[in-house]
Amino acid sequence: MVSGKPSNLKSFKSSKNFNFILILLCLTLVFLGKLDLIAIRNIKAFLSDFLAPVTFALNKPVKEIAGVFEDVKSAGSLREENIRLKSEVRKLKVINSKVSSQELELLELRQLLKVLPERKNKIITARAITAPGGVFANTVLINAGEDYGIKVGQPAISSLGLVGYVVNVSLKTSRILLIIDINSLIPVYLTNSNWPAVVQGQSGKLLTLKFLSSKAKPIDGEVVQTSGHGGRLPPGINIGKIVKSFSGKFYVKPIIDFQRLTYISIITNKTSQSMSSKNFDGFAPLQKPKSSINLKGFNLSGKRVIESPEN
Amino acid sequence: MIKHIKNFYYFYKFSKSILFFVFLFFTLNFQTSLSFFSIFEISTPSLVSIVIYLCIVRFNINPSNIILLLTGFFHDIVIGNNLGITSIFLLIFKYFIFRLILEKINKKNQEEWIYFTIIFIFSFSIVFLLNLIISFSLPELSPIFFHVGVTLILFPIINISINFFSYVSRLIKS
Numbered sequence: 001m002v003s004g005k006p007s008n009l010k011s012f013k014s015s016k017n018f019n020f021i022l023i024l025l026c027l028t029l030v031f032l033g034k035l036d037l038i039a040i041r042n043i044k045a046f047l048s049d050f051l052a053p054v055t056f057a058l059n060k061p062v063k064e065i066a067g068v069f070e071d072v073k074s075a076g077s078l079r080e081e082n083i084r085l086k087s088e089v090r091k092l093k094v095i096n097s098k099v100s101s102q103e104l105e106l107l108e109l110r111q112l113l114k115v116l117p118e119r120k121n122k123i124i125t126a127r128a129i130t131a132p133g134g135v136f137a138n139t140v141l142i143n144a145g146e147d148y149g150i151k152v153g154q155p156a157i158s159s160l161g162l163v164g165y166v167v168n169v170s171l172k173t174s175r176i177l178l179i180i181d182i183n184s185l186i187p188v189y190l191t192n193s194n195w196p197a198v199v200q201g202q203s204g205k206l207l208t209l210k211f212l213s214s215k216a217k218p219i220d221g222e223v224v225q226t227s228g229h230g231g232r233l234p235p236g237i238n239i240g241k242i243v244k245s246f247s248g249k250f251y252v253k254p255i256i257d258f259q260r261l262t263y264i265s266i267i268t269n270k271t272s273q274s275m276s277s278k279n280f281d282g283f284a285p286l287q288k289p290k291s292s293i294n295l296k297g298f299n300l301s302g303k304r305v306i307e308s309p310e311n
Numbered sequence: 312m313i314k315h316i317k318n319f320y321y322f323y324k325f326s327k328s329i330l331f332f333v334f335l336f337f338t339l340n341f342q343t344s345l346s347f348f349s350i351f352e353i354s355t356p357s358l359v360s361i362v363i364y365l366c367i368v369r370f371n372i373n374p375s376n377i378i379l380l381l382t383g384f385f386h387d388i389v390i391g392n393n394l395g396i397t398s399i400f401l402l403i404f405k406y407f408i409f410r411l412i413l414e415k416i417n418k419k420n421q422e423e424w425i426y427f428t429i430i431f432i433f434s435f436s437i438v439f440l441l442n443l444i445i446s447f448s449l450p451e452l453s454p455i456f457f458h459v460g461v462t463l464i465l466f467p468i469i470n471i472s473i474n475f476f477s478y479v480s481r482l483i484k485s
Contacts, residue, residue: 029395139391204451
């Protein structure tokens with residue numbers, strides 16, 4: 001039963017005005033925070049550094065217990081998982097043999113075309129300190145900051161694909177805005193049709209596709225990757241796959257399981273660029289190359305075509 | 312002598328507030344870390360609102376406004392939320408508890424689950440609207456419904472467990 005005591009009521013009446021003042025103060029804080037002032041950013045960064053060990057210590061036991069539960073749960077489906085993995089290994093072996101032969105061809109072609117060699121990414125891997133929980137915010141704190149050369153805007157990846165990008169850096173920690181957050185916008189392209197678009201988080205499980213041409217026809221299961229437009233993120237990082245909703249609208253399902261993020265890598269050689277008219281490329285259409293510009297003796301996918309002497 | 316007693320009283324009050332702050336901060340962290348469990352993958356329940364409600368209504372502990380403000384502020388920094396959002400929620404939540412339960416409507420102190428539901432949904436709606444204004448876009452609603460739903464389901468479970476434990480402890484004492 002509830003027991004509303006009169007002593008509580010008296011103290012409430014006296015602090016009612018104070019309560020409103022504090023709510024107003026909080027509202028001011030919210031709007032100041034939204035203005036992204038340097039002073040507030042620095043205070044946030046300093047306090048994140050200060051609170052990081054405490055948060056890590058408080059999260060650790062829960063994470064371990066959750067891990068035990070997951071292990072027990074997965075133990076039940078070990079047999080099916082084993083069968084699935086065996087068939088996947090078989091498929092991958094076939095793909096691997098094809099890829100290795102195509103790789104040699106690709107290298108040869110690159111040499112012929114004198115394509116600029118790709119820069120090797122400098123990567124720093126750090127541990128995720130906080131859980132991405134939160135109804136309105138989807139961010140993760142990692143235990144590497146300015147002292148490791150991390151800067152705002154640098155992309156955060158895992159072995160599967162893009163996790164998000166750095167939004168705040170302090171000396172010892174950095175905050176990563178996950179791609180599922182409502183404030184996250186990533187320029188992407190559909191890998192089958194090469195159409196560019198922008199994916200936006202919804203603070204849920206799926207990402208919405210924005211600025212996709214009406215001519216584009218996405219395919220269910222089509223892979224979506226970063227396009228590199230705008231120069232903020234490197235191209236070719238996996239984002240997820242296209243899924244079709246019951247209403248017929250297309251969404252992107254992220255490839256990453258954000259609940260099980262333990263280690264996150266930051267690509268540190270990709271510096272954030274300011275959006276000036278000089279370095280902004282704009283959204284160049286990523287059309288498939290026409291057959292007329294193909295090299296003689298090669299088809300669209302880069303395979304050799306043996307022409308018969310009669311042709 | 313009286314001055315010393317006064318000092319001691321203030322020190323006692325201060326230490327009590329600090330302890331309550333640590334407790335609330337711990338609860339908020341625990342709430343966030345629940346997302347490691349696959350059942351709370353979509354969203355985590357608002358344990359802190361259940362804790363505050365029970366503290367005020369059942370255990371007669373009145374958390375000070377400053378404590379709520381600071382707890383919310385630090386929690387926002389930890390999870391990367393907009394600064395002040397959690398503080399606003401906690402302050403509004405406390406205000407509604409006093410306004411609806413202790414001051415006016417529920418003087419008989421019954422049907423607490425319904426009152427908790429009303430208070431929680433009211434306070435959460437205000438904060439949700441504020442977030443909509445700030446972000447200028449409507450987020451996916453399923454995590455929000457899950458958050459509200461799970462919190463409302465958990466409240467009676469926690470309440471009944473507390474009743475059960477107090478009953479058992481009374482039995483043992485007698």
